[in-house]
Amino acid sequence: MARTASLSGFPEWLPEERLVELHVLDTLRRTFELHGFSSIETRAVETVGQLLRKGEIDKEVYGLSRLQDDEGDTAAKADPHALALHFDLTVPFARYVVENAGYLAFPFRRYQIQKVWRGERPQEGRAREFTQADIDVVGDGELPFRYDVEIALVIAEALNALPIPDFLLRINNRKLAEGFYTGIGLTDTAGVLRSIDKLEKVGPAKVAELLKEELGATEDQAQAALKLAGIRTKDTSFVEQVRALGVSNELLEEGLHELEQVIAAAVQRAPGRVVADLSIARGLDYYTGTVVETILVGHEQLGSICSGGRYDALASKGNRKFPGVGLSIGVTRLVSRILSQDLAKASRSVPTAVLVALNDDDSWGAAQDVAAQLRSRGIATEVAAKAEKFGKQIKFADRRGIPFVWFTDDDGKHQVKDIRSGEQYDADPATWTPSEEDLHVRVTAVH
Amino acid sequence: MARTASLSGFPEWLPEERLVELHVLDTLRRTFELHGFSSIETRAVETVGQLLRKGEIDKEVYGLSRLQDDEGDTAAKADPHALALHFDLTVPFARYVVENAGYLAFPFRRYQIQKVWRGERPQEGRAREFTQADIDVVGDGELPFRYDVEIALVIAEALNALPIPDFLLRINNRKLAEGFYTGIGLTDTAGVLRSIDKLEKVGPAKVAELLKEELGATEDQAQAALKLAGIRTKDTSFVEQVRALGVSNELLEEGLHELEQVIAAAVQRAPGRVVADLSIARGLDYYTGTVVETILVGHEQLGSICSGGRYDALASKGNRKFPGVGLSIGVTRLVSRILSQDLAKASRSVPTAVLVALNDDDSWGAAQDVAAQLRSRGIATEVAAKAEKFGKQIKFADRRGIPFVWFTDDDGKHQVKDIRSGEQYDADPATWTPSEEDLHVRVTAVH
Numbered sequence: 022m023a024r025t026a027s028l029s030g031f032p033e034w035l036p037e038e039r040l041v042e043l044h045v046l047d048t049l050r051r052t053f054e055l056h057g058f059s060s061i062e063t064r065a066v067e068t069v070g071q072l073l074r075k076g077e078i079d080k081e082v083y084g085l086s087r088l089q090d091d092e093g094d095t096a097a098k099a100d101p102h103a104l105a106l107h108f109d110l111t112v113p114f115a116r117y118v119v120e121n122a123g124y125l126a127f128p129f130r131r132y133q134i135q136k137v138w139r140g141e142r143p144q145e146g147r148a149r150e151f152t153q154a155d156i157d158v159v160g161d162g163e164l165p166f167r168y169d170v171e172i173a174l175v176i177a178e179a180l181n182a183l184p185i186p187d188f189l190l191r192i193n194n195r196k197l198a199e200g201f202y203t204g205i206g207l208t209d210t211a212g213v214l215r216s217i218d219k220l221e222k223v224g225p226a227k228v229a230e231l232l233k234e235e236l237g238a239t240e241d242q243a244q245a246a247l248k249l250a251g252i253r254t255k256d257t258s259f260v261e262q263v264r265a266l267g268v269s270n271e272l273l274e275e276g277l278h279e280l281e282q283v284i285a286a287a288v289q290r291a292p293g294r295v296v297a298d299l300s301i302a303r304g305l306d307y308y309t310g311t312v313v314e315t316i317l318v319g320h321e322q323l324g325s326i327c328s329g330g331r332y333d334a335l336a337s338k339g340n341r342k343f344p345g346v347g348l349s350i351g352v353t354r355l356v357s358r359i360l361s362q363d364l365a366k367a368s369r370s371v372p373t374a375v376l377v378a379l380n381d382d383d384s385w386g387a388a389q390d391v392a393a394q395l396r397s398r399g400i401a402t403e404v405a406a407k408a409e410k411f412g413k414q415i416k417f418a419d420r421r422g423i424p425f426v427w428f429t430d431d432d433g434k435h436q437v438k439d440i441r442s443g444e445q446y447d448a449d450p451a452t453w454t455p456s457e458e459d460l461h462v463r464v465t466a467v468h
Numbered sequence: 469m470a471r472t473a474s475l476s477g478f479p480e481w482l483p484e485e486r487l488v489e490l491h492v493l494d495t496l497r498r499t500f501e502l503h504g505f506s507s508i509e510t511r512a513v514e515t516v517g518q519l520l521r522k523g524e525i526d527k528e529v530y531g532l533s534r535l536q537d538d539e540g541d542t543a544a545k546a547d548p549h550a551l552a553l554h555f556d557l558t559v560p561f562a563r564y565v566v567e568n569a570g571y572l573a574f575p576f577r578r579y580q581i582q583k584v585w586r587g588e589r590p591q592e593g594r595a596r597e598f599t600q601a602d603i604d605v606v607g608d609g610e611l612p613f614r615y616d617v618e619i620a621l622v623i624a625e626a627l628n629a630l631p632i633p634d635f636l637l638r639i640n641n642r643k644l645a646e647g648f649y650t651g652i653g654l655t656d657t658a659g660v661l662r663s664i665d666k667l668e669k670v671g672p673a674k675v676a677e678l679l680k681e682e683l684g685a686t687e688d689q690a691q692a693a694l695k696l697a698g699i700r701t702k703d704t705s706f707v708e709q710v711r712a713l714g715v716s717n718e719l720l721e722e723g724l725h726e727l728e729q730v731i732a733a734a735v736q737r738a739p740g741r742v743v744a745d746l747s748i749a750r751g752l753d754y755y756t757g758t759v760v761e762t763i764l765v766g767h768e769q770l771g772s773i774c775s776g777g778r779y780d781a782l783a784s785k786g787n788r789k790f791p792g793v794g795l796s797i798g799v800t801r802l803v804s805r806i807l808s809q810d811l812a813k814a815s816r817s818v819p820t821a822v823l824v825a826l827n828d829d830d831s832w833g834a835a836q837d838v839a840a841q842l843r844s845r846g847i848a849t850e851v852a853a854k855a856e857k858f859g860k861q862i863k864f865a866d867r868r869g870i871p872f873v874w875f876t877d878d879d880g881k882h883q884v885k886d887i888r889s890g891e892q893y894d895a896d897p898a899t900w901t902p903s904e905e906d907l908h909v910r911v912t913a914v915h
Contacts, residue, residue: 036506057820057850059483087587373504403504
């Protein structure tokens with residue numbers, strides 16, 4: 022099924038592939054709404070000034086210019102009012118919260134499922150246009166830590182409902198890491214995080230070198246930082262392991278306590294789905310506490326399929342702060358993998374359950390009446406456009422993947438044929454219903 | 469409710485407004501799928517060459533350039549490989565059909581609901597970023613005319629299911645108009661259509677002038693063209709009225725017969741929703757037969773809320789032609805109007821039906837258990853984050869628009885309170901369900 026996109030980095034799905042994506046989107050939406058998250062969308066564009074607000078963007082951004090604009094397009098780079106496509110949903114959401122603070126009830130829970138764009142070099146698992154599904158809770162002034170626990174549980178439930186292999190949320194806490202680094206005397210905590218973030222790519226020896234060369238760490242400090250990053254437990258035993266490293270720091274204690282709460286709740290409510298992983302750093306981003314990355318077990322090279330965390334300072338309006346916590350699922354990354362590896366499939370390729378065949382060209386109106394009766398009971402139905410031989414009409418249904426063909430003879434007697442089994446029987450358009458299995462397209466994991 | 473968008477022409481909705489939009493989108497999707505249309509999405513970007521393929525674009529297009537690209541952005545205008553945001557869904561769909569022809573079953577029925585962008589001056593009913601909902605049927609080589617009839621009926625059914633005022637599909641046929649113009653000796657039929665298209669804006673006297681000055685029409689020819697454009701009937705009587713003008717032309721006859729079929733079916737299956745309106749021209753677009761515009765009765769100044777028609781030559785691959793017929797609903801235009809005029813509203817502002825209150829901070833886990841039981845039966849539920857006084861927790865639910873608050877006392881006795889009526893009663897988390905009316909958010913028209 023996997024075809025090559027005609028523009029590299031801009032994937033498009035065939036109709037039967039889109040059914041898998043729709044199933045993923047519908048499942049996420051349903052889970053998010055069951056947990057009381059409201060849907061919002063933000064515009065696709067932000068001003069360059071807004072995107073740059075948090076300092077340098079390390080993402081490749083697409084700027085916009087009107088083709089018909091004679092002023093020329095080069096203004097975009099310099100002008101903070103120029104427009105650009107958003108590269109994630111968190112920065113636009115922060116702007117939305119600040120702009121609409123007077124109209125929102127806090128803590129504000131929202132989900133947002135939209136496309137985002139990054140002009141990076143496309144590769145497996147990384148597209149230039151892709152869909153993200155985000156949930157966040159944002160408070161006005163303060164946001165209880167409990168939401169960090171809740172967000173992780175909601176995401177685990179949402180991912181669990183998808184037709185994907187096992188996944189694992191790898192969770193850490195910035196306070197824990199920063200407190201520990203400070204405690205061992207490494208004060209450029211952002212620099213240490215940046216180096217630790219490279220651990221999986223370059224290995225511990227290289228990271229130790231970076232810490233010593235770039236941040237002036239001693240061998241002992243470098244080894245202590247690496248020891249912390251090596252801790253990975255499926256339960257709360259990481260607390261003891263960190264304490265055994267003998268570092269004392271207030272922020273470290275706060276981080277330990279927070280991460281302990283998340284892991285303890287997850288062990289109980291999402292068993293096997295979460296691990297405390299003290300190597301997780303989340304690069305240069307705006308996180309201030311909980312940080313999360315998620316791997317698909319057996320597909321680790323795909324990268325994180327769901328990332329995020331707590332941010333205490335992303336959005337503010339004068340003295341008013343809006344701390345938040347949120348996670349973002351890489352829908353396109355997941356769906357691409359599901360499709361390329363045939364991890365799930367749709368029970369049929371079209372929404373249609375029934376094709377109403379035509380006896381002759383004049384019977385189109387009567388066929389529409391039958392179709393309307395079926396649709397009124399939620400049965401997706403189309404009517405043949407031409408009164409070809411029945412064999413041809415059946416073949417048409419077969420080619421489109423429609424399971425049932427409806428016949429009405431000249432005396433008005435109705436019959437329906439299951440073209441998979443060949444079984445044909447009398448049926449009343451006012452009452453006949455296909456089995457629950459055939460009523461709608463179902464998407465299921467392939468094992 | 470109507471706030472001003474922070475970027476002119478880029479509307480964003482509050483959560484309770486988004487519920488109205490979601491209802492519109494869900495209703496359209498449901499109707500389209502009941503009629504066997506498959507969902508697809510195309511990428512937001514096309515190459516400039518693709519967008520220009522049909523000659524000059526009369527839409528304002530947004531070109532893309534990478535902000536970090538040192539090459540400069542000015543290439544976009546000249547380079548046909550440069551990227552730009554799509555300005556409708558028909559041109560991208562035509563490209564998709566040609567690219568994927570080998571994977572699609574024809575006639576291919578698809579719906580497509582996506583954002584499109586036009587850099588035009590924003591005004592009431594016209595945004596720079598807006599959502600369209602399109603249905604099209606495309607054939608391989610040929611496409612029976614019957615699909616023109618079907619598409620009109622499906623759209624009437626879809627619009628009818630929305631919480632909007634009366635609407636009227638105004639339908640014409642290009643063959644009819646072009647055949648008539650040829651029959652009276654006006655051979656630049658595209659030029660005549662362009663003039664007739666201005667009828668509503670400038671009036672008949674000015675159009676007659678244009679026809680005479682720009683196209684060399686005689687007074688008789690101009691008056692005949694205006695007479696044709698003046699015909700408007702709710703049934704098929706337009707056929708007689710056209711014949712009474714005494715013009716004879718083969719293409720005219722073909723067009724009359726086609727339009728008659730559409731109107732006859734609509735009179736029967738969508739009574740009062742359709743009018744034969746021989747003034748409809750659809751400007752410079754690519755249509756070759758049926759053309760449609762749709763007005764919202766009482767909101768005519770909003771412009772057409774649903775337009776489209778038959779195109780026989782939009783997509784081709786070598787000698788292979790893919791004729792199609794389709795209609796496009798202006799979702800943002802409709803939703804903007806619904807919201808600005810309070811034509812519909814949501815029964816509550818959040819998906820949440822129940823807030824589970826906390827007795828004390830240690831009861832959060834037990835509260836999550838109650839919530840999980842309710843959610844397992846499809847009841848959207850959130851748990852309070854803090855064990856504040858019950859009055860405060862009820863106030864919180866009230867502020868968020870949540871109708872029910874759930875209490876569990878220290879003995880494990882459960883009660884639920886309808887905070888609108890104040891009624892409170894014993895309830896079992898394993899069986900209690902709110903009324904059908906309260907289970908989900910409902911969006912209804914306000915009369």
